[in-house]
Amino acid sequence: MKLIRFGAVGKEKSGVIIDNNIYDVSAFGEDYNEQFFENDGLKRLQQFVESNKGKLPKVSADERLGSPIARPSKIVCIGLNYADHAKETGATIPAEPVIFMKSTTALIGPNDEVMIPRDSQKTDWEVELAVVIGKKASYVEEAEAMDYVAGYALHNDVSEREFQLERNGTWDKGKGCDTFAPVGPFLATKEEIADVDNLRLWLSLNGKMMQDGTTANLIFKIPFLISYVSRFMTLLPGDMISTGTPAGVGLGFNPQVYLQPGDVVELGIDGLGTSKQKVIAFTK
16 A cells, blocks of 8 residues: 545644545544554554545545654654765775664655755755654564564655764764655555565756766665664654665765755655655745
8 A cells, every 4th residue: 555644734634645646534533643553553544544445535646745644742853874975975884784763753744845944054964764663673683674674664864964974973963853764756565566675766966967876885784773773762653763765965065055935846766756845945
């Protein structure tokens, strides 16, 4: 299945995509949140869709899309997980995954505006594959890790490099600003993606291709990441793990390139659709 949430900010309804059309499944009575995933929601939703085939209201393609998952308990991100990206930033390839957190208040829809933070000079982009957790995960064995996956989504890990790298402390302060986590357009359940280790991911800025990579080049693969992260924190249903970005970020260019008001970022991953964000200046 492909799960989608649509409607005004804070009032999103649940939907599904069938044959490239969006259908309203709000009559199912649940949002795509922790409780939904925890209580076998994907299976129950599939049954609901099948039993209401031909009766589901169709949704206009003009409707705003929200994040395909409601605000999760946490967004866990993996840094420097592509060798080419580590090299372009001058970083050493890590011996173990680099973990940082992204604020859940950064979460927005796939085509919402990205706002440059106040006092920012170095707002950057990062196309990433996000893994959504389907059930509570703690001290998971790598061989069993894929049993904990609900599905996958496209994520732009927007980053403020000065806040992240030059202001001391953790990376988190440059990663969790408002609007810094556009996710979607949809959540593709696990069976929708035949080979998650062989997906093209790309990002363009104002029509110019900046990133063009493949998940085949992930240093730490998804089962290992789930197992590893679950040793440091319990992952709850609906949580996201964003798996890292390939080369081509603004930080890696010489001279460096950063987002400016009016810029348009487009990105996509095979099987997970595309998204498009206009960049705006800071407003309260």
